[in-house]
Amino acid sequence: MTTELVRGQNLPLPASQVVVEMTAQCPVELVAVLLDADLKVRDDADVLQRDGGSAPGVTLRPRAVEVDLTALPDAVERVMVTATIEGSGVDRFGAVAAPVATVTSGGTPVATFTIGDLHTERALQAVEIYRRQGAWKVRAVGQGYEGGLDVLLRDMGVQLRAPIVDRARTLLAGPGGAPHTAANAPTPQPAAAEQPADTASPFAGSAPRPQPTAGMSDAQREAAALEARRRVERLYEQVWGIFEDAARSAASYRSSVEYADNRLDNELADVLGDPAARTSQAGLAAQDAARAKHRDLVERARAGLDKDAAQLSAEVAQLEPQLPPELARWDSPAWAAWSAPEDVALAVRLGDLHLPENPQLRIPMVLRLPMERGLWIDSGATGLDGDSVSRGPEQVRARASELAATLVARMLSAFPVGDLKLHIVDPEGKGAAAGPFAPLGATGLLVGPPATTAPEITALMSRLMDRVELARMAIESGATDALPEHIDFSRQLLVVHGFPYGFDDRTVTQLRHLVEEGGRVGVHVIVVGGREDAASFGPLLDPLWRAMLRLTPIPEDHIADPWVHHSWTYTPDLPSDGTGVTQTLLSWVASSAAGGS
Amino acid sequence: MSVNMVKGQRLSLEKQGGGQLTLVRMGLGWDAVKKKGLFGSRERDIDLDASCVLFADQQPVDAVYFGHLRSDDGSVQHTGDNLTGAGDGDDESIIVDLTRVPVHVTQIIFTVNSFQGQTFQEVENAFCRIVDETNGQELARYTLSGGGPNNAQIMAKLYRHGDGWKMSAIGEPANGRTFTELMPALAAHL
Numbered sequence: 001m002t003t004e005l006v007r008g009q010n011l012p013l014p015a016s017q018v019v020v021e022m023t024a025q026c027p028v029e030l031v032a033v034l035l036d037a038d039l040k041v042r043d044d045a046d047v048l049q050r051d052g053g054s055a056p057g058v059t060l061r062p063r064a065v066e067v068d069l070t071a072l073p074d075a076v077e078r079v080m081v082t083a084t085i086e087g088s089g090v091d092r093f094g095a096v097a098a099p100v101a102t103v104t105s106g107g108t109p110v111a112t113f114t115i116g117d118l119h120t121e122r123a124l125q126a127v128e129i130y131r132r133q134g135a136w137k138v139r140a141v142g143q144g145y146e147g148g149l150d151v152l153l154r155d156m157g158v159q160l161r162a163p164i165v166d167r168a169r170t171l172l173a174g175p176g177g178a179p180h181t182a183a184n185a186p187t188p189q190p191a192a193a194e195q196p197a198d199t200a201s202p203f204a205g206s207a208p209r210p211q212p213t214a215g216m217s218d219a220q221r222e223a224a225a226l227e228a229r230r231r232v233e234r235l236y237e238q239v240w241g242i243f244e245d246a247a248r249s250a251a252s253y254r255s256s257v258e259y260a261d262n263r264l265d266n267e268l269a270d271v272l273g274d275p276a277a278r279t280s281q282a283g284l285a286a287q288d289a290a291r292a293k294h295r296d297l298v299e300r301a302r303a304g305l306d307k308d309a310a311q312l313s314a315e316v317a318q319l320e321p322q323l324p325p326e327l328a329r330w331d332s333p334a335w336a337a338w339s340a341p342e343d344v345a346l347a348v349r350l351g352d353l354h355l356p357e358n359p360q361l362r363i364p365m366v367l368r369l370p371m372e373r374g375l376w377i378d379s380g381a382t383g384l385d386g387d388s389v390s391r392g393p394e395q396v397r398a399r400a401s402e403l404a405a406t407l408v409a410r411m412l413s414a415f416p417v418g419d420l421k422l423h424i425v426d427p428e429g430k431g432a433a434a435g436p437f438a439p440l441g442a443t444g445l446l447v448g449p450p451a452t453t454a455p456e457i458t459a460l461m462s463r464l465m466d467r468v469e470l471a472r473m474a475i476e477s478g479a480t481d482a483l484p485e486h487i488d489f490s491r492q493l494l495v496v497h498g499f500p501y502g503f504d505d506r507t508v509t510q511l512r513h514l515v516e517e518g519g520r521v522g523v524h525v526i527v528v529g530g531r532e533d534a535a536s537f538g539p540l541l542d543p544l545w546r547a548m549l550r551l552t553p554i555p556e557d558h559i560a561d562p563w564v565h566h567s568w569t570y571t572p573d574l575p576s577d578g579t580g581v582t583q584t585l586l587s588w589v590a591s592s593a594a595g596g597s
Numbered sequence: 598m599s600v601n602m603v604k605g606q607r608l609s610l611e612k613q614g615g616g617q618l619t620l621v622r623m624g625l626g627w628d629a630v631k632k633k634g635l636f637g638s639r640e641r642d643i644d645l646d647a648s649c650v651l652f653a654d655q656q657p658v659d660a661v662y663f664g665h666l667r668s669d670d671g672s673v674q675h676t677g678d679n680l681t682g683a684g685d686g687d688d689e690s691i692i693v694d695l696t697r698v699p700v701h702v703t704q705i706i707f708t709v710n711s712f713q714g715q716t717f718q719e720v721e722n723a724f725c726r727i728v729d730e731t732n733g734q735e736l737a738r739y740t741l742s743g744g745g746p747n748n749a750q751i752m753a754k755l756y757r758h759g760d761g762w763k764m765s766a767i768g769e770p771a772n773g774r775t776f777t778e779l780m781p782a783l784a785a786h787l
Binding site: 244245248249251252253255256259260263297300301304563564 | 653670672699700
C-alpha cells in the first residue's frame, strides 16, 4: 500500500534499495545532494547530477534518483532529492500541474507526494531520505526556491554553484532532456514562459493550447484519455470523501455539544429545583461541578473537530492544485493548460461549501455532467446576516448575472466543442446577457440572437419543447435514427435571465416541463430570477423552484449534505475581474471551434 | 492469540505491543438452517441481525442496525444485512473506529436479534467475535450455540476506560425482535 504524503510527513523505509522518481507536466532536472548532520554538504563533490559527480550508493537517472542505503558513507546523514525547471521553457512550477514524487523501496512503491501549492518557484527540495536512530526514513519536504537551484544550493553550503546550475540547464534544454511519462503528457507552455513570473492570471495566454495528445497514435491517445478520465474520477471521489468526512466530523462535534448542553441544563435544574440547595455550599459546588463537566466535554469535542479539520484542510490543500480546470477555481493555474476536451468532462465546479464551525475548511462543490437538474441562480437571495441589505439588491442581481455567465462559460469549456449549444432569454435586459458571449462570434455555439420579446420566447420554448418530445418519443420507441433532420440533437443549454419577465402562464408551464424532463434528453436549463418577482404566478411556480438546484450569488447556508443534512454555506466562485476571464476562456473555445471544424 | 470469552469476562483492548486499538470489528456468524427430510422446504431461514447502541452516560444517543447502517458521526459502520446466514465466516459485521467515536459516547452495546423470532435453540454455529481490523487478528470469540428459548442476546459492551477502551462479555439472553425492544434489558448493563 502506498501512502499519500503531505508536506513534512515522514515514513520508515522497508528496504535499503530506494528509488525516488519525479513526474511533472514539464521537463525537470533532478539533482541529489548529500548532507551531513548540520544539513550542509561536506564539500561541492556532494552534489550529484546526471553526467556529473558520483558517490557510492547514489545513481542519477533522467527522472529518478536511485539510492543504495547500505553503500552510503557514515558521514552522510541525508540524501536530498531536488528538482529544477530552469532551462525547460517553463519559468515557474506554478505554471504546470503539481509535480509528483514517487518513492519505491525494495521494488515496492511505498509513498507518493504531490508537491502542490507551488507558485513562482523554479527549484525545489522534493523529498529527503534520512537517518533516524539507525533506521532510514523518507520525508516529504516540498520546499520551493524562487531563486532557483543556485539559492537552493547556497543554503546547503555549496561553494561553486554556477557550473552545477549551467549543467542542469543544458541537460534540460538539450536533446537529451528528461522525457515525460505517458501519464503526464507534456503541455507546451510557451505563452506561460514568456510571462513575467509575477503576473499570476492563468488566462494571460492568448490562444487555447494545442491538444496535449497531438502527435500520438490513436491507441496512445485513447489510453491517455482513459488514464486522464480515471484520474479525474479519483479526484471527484476524493472530493466527495472529504465532504462526507467533514459532515460526519461536524455531526460528532455537534452531538457531543448538544449532549453536554442538555446534561448541564438537567444537572442545574436538579440543583436549582431545591431552593435550599441553591445557595448552600454543596449546591454551589454541584453547580460548579456541572459547569466544569460541560466545559471539559465541549473542549474535548472541539479538540477532535479541530484535529479532523486540520487533516481535511491538508487534504483539500493537496487536492486543489491537482484539479483539472473545470473543477478548479477561476484563479487556478490549471486554466493555463486548458484545451478543448474530447469527451464531456465528469463534473464542473459550482463553488465552495463550508460550515460555521470551520470557515477555513472549504470543500469544492461539484456538479456531475451532463447535469440532470436545472440550476436556479437566485437573484433575490438574502445571504447571511443581512448581506443583501448591505450590498443592495442591485448588486446581488448583478452578481447573479455574473455567476450565470461564468458557469455557462465553464460548461461550454467542459463539453467537446459543438456538443453544447447555448440559447439565451433576456427580455428584461434586452439581450444584454448575451454580451459576455460575444467572443463565440460565428461559431454557432450561441444559437441565434437572445429572445427578448414574448413572441420570441414563445417560439424558442416551442422549438425546445418539440425537441424534448421527439427525443423522448424516439428513445421510448427505440427509433433514435428516425429523428427528423432539421432538429439539432446536440445538447442545448437554455439560460433564462430576469425570470419571469416576458413569460406567461403557457411559457412558464413549458419551462417547468423542460426543467423536469429536459435533462434526460439533453436540454438543460439555468434560470436567473427571484422568487419575489414571480409572486404573481402564485403556487404555479412552486414545483419549478423545487425541481432546480438553487445557487446564490452571495454566500448563503442552504445546501444540505446527503449524509447528516447539515446546512452548508455555499460560496460561489466568481472571478476577481468580473467576466474578463470568461471572455478569454470563450475566445479559446471559439478558436478551438474554428480549428476543429 | 484469541481469547475464548466467558460470560462476565472483561478484556482490555490494548494492542499486544502496547498502544490502544483504533479500529475493531464485531463479527457475527451463524449457519443457514439445514434442510432436512421430506418437508425440509418448510424450514424457515434464520435472519439474525447484529445491532449496536451508543450511550452517553446512561442515555442512548445513536444506534446502528440494518435500518441505519452508519452512525451520524461515521464512527460506527454496519456492513449490511444478511438474511439467511449463507456463506462462511462473519455474516454481519459492525466496524467501530474507536478514535472517531464522539467524546460524549462512553459505552457501545452489541446485540443480536432473531428478526423472524426463532429462538437461539434453532440456530447452528452462531458466534460473535471481535477483530482488530487493522491487521485482521481475532482478539476474542464468544460462542452462542446451545442457546435457550430466547430470541435475542446481549453480546458485549465496549466502554471507555481512561484514554482507551475495554470490552466486556455480557452474554445475557433476552427477548425482542429488534434492538428497540431490548432497550429495557440493555439498561441493566450500563
